[in-house]
Amino acid sequence: MPAMMPFVSVCLMLACLWQIQSSQGHPSDLHNVAYNKRVTVSSKHPHHGGSKAVNGLFDDFATTDRERSPWLRINLGRNYYIHEIEVFARRDCPHCGKQLHNIDVKVGKTKDSMRMCGHYSASARPGGQIAIWCPYGTVGRYVQVQIVRGEASHLSVAEVIVWGKRK
Structure with a gap:
């Protein structure tokens, strides 16, 4: 039985580490608070609306029309502590990455008080x-x-994930 002790200790340690971390290496109290939330875009594309940026699917996408300084805004519905924002580029064509470049990512309690995250x-x-x-x-x-x-x-994104927790 004493020979089993190191094995049990390692298993307990791994279980504790797994509990601390959730998917993608985020702490377990963080969640994708943008999933299926309301999205507004600076211009509407008839077939690829803003809601496709937060639907959990990476094989479709949201896009704006071609314009200067296009944007996409997610209304989380309430205030959250925001830890990280992941923006995923389209993967369905070789030039799609060029539709996601030189971006500012901002967060705010109101649409008029946005502060730079990165x-x-x-x-x-x-x-x-x-x-x-x-x-x-x-x-x-x-x-x-x-x-x-x-x-x-165009501003085209496959998905936007906002890692946050309730305030």
Whole structure:
């Protein structure tokens, strides 16, 4: 029986570590607070509306029309502590990553009081993930992703995941 003790100790330690972490290495108290929430876009595309950015599916996408500084805004419905925002590029075509470039990611308690969480200055790879960590204590109801530099462009995203917890 004493020979089993190291094995049991390792199993207990692994179980504790698993409990602390949830999917994608996030603490277990964080959840995707954007899932199936209301999305507004700066311009509407007839077949790829904003709701497709928060439906949990990575094989479809939301997109704006071609314009300068296009944006997508998620209404979380209430204030949350926001930890991280992941933006996923389309993977269905080789040039789709260029439709997600030079983005600002902002969070705010109102649409008029958005604060910067982070900026990504390159173009995404097709199917690529952009992870933006917000400053500690960031609270907001709205999350906005916006292209802020370059020529007129579409803003296309496969999915936006907002890791947060109730305030």
